[in-house]
Amino acid sequence: MKARLPEGYNMKQGDMMRRVQKMQEDMQNAQAEVEASVFEAAAGGGAVSAKVNGKKELLEVKIQPEVVDPDDVEMLEDLLVAAVNECMKQADAAMESKMGAVTGGLNIPGMPGLF
Numbered sequence: 001m002k003a004r005l006p007e008g009y010n011m012k013q014g015d016m017m018r019r020v021q022k023m024q025e026d027m028q029n030a031q032a033e034v035e036a037s038v039f040e041a042a043a044g045g046g047a048v049s050a051k052v053n054g055k056k057e058l059l060e061v062k063i064q065p066e067v068v069d070p071d072d073v074e075m076l077e078d079l080l081v082a083a084v085n086e087c088m089k090q091a092d093a094a095m096e097s098k099m100g101a102v103t104g105g106l107n108i109p110g111m112p113g114l115f
Helices: 011-035 073-103
Strands: 038-043 048-053 058-063
Touching: 011 073, 038 073, 048 073, 058 073
Parallel strands: none
Antiparallel strands: 038 048, 048 058
């Protein structure tokens, strides 16, 4: 007995669904890969460094002792912000790059992992 396809269904639709499912799997894999990555940046010539993961969770902050000046806490705060922000930018760029590679640059609303 031969299987019958629903009325109005054609093979192109089935092929398209398989492609969309494959793209979704590839996107999930790319997202997991980026989330497992670690991004590091420094500010003030290496006086302050930070590490974040691809989920944009702060993992580590290092401060060189010579940067700690009780009379200039504001500078230290600025260096910390700069280092962490640079890490976040790296994580965002990696995610955009991976997702762009999977989707061919398409902006597909509602697909998991895109932002």
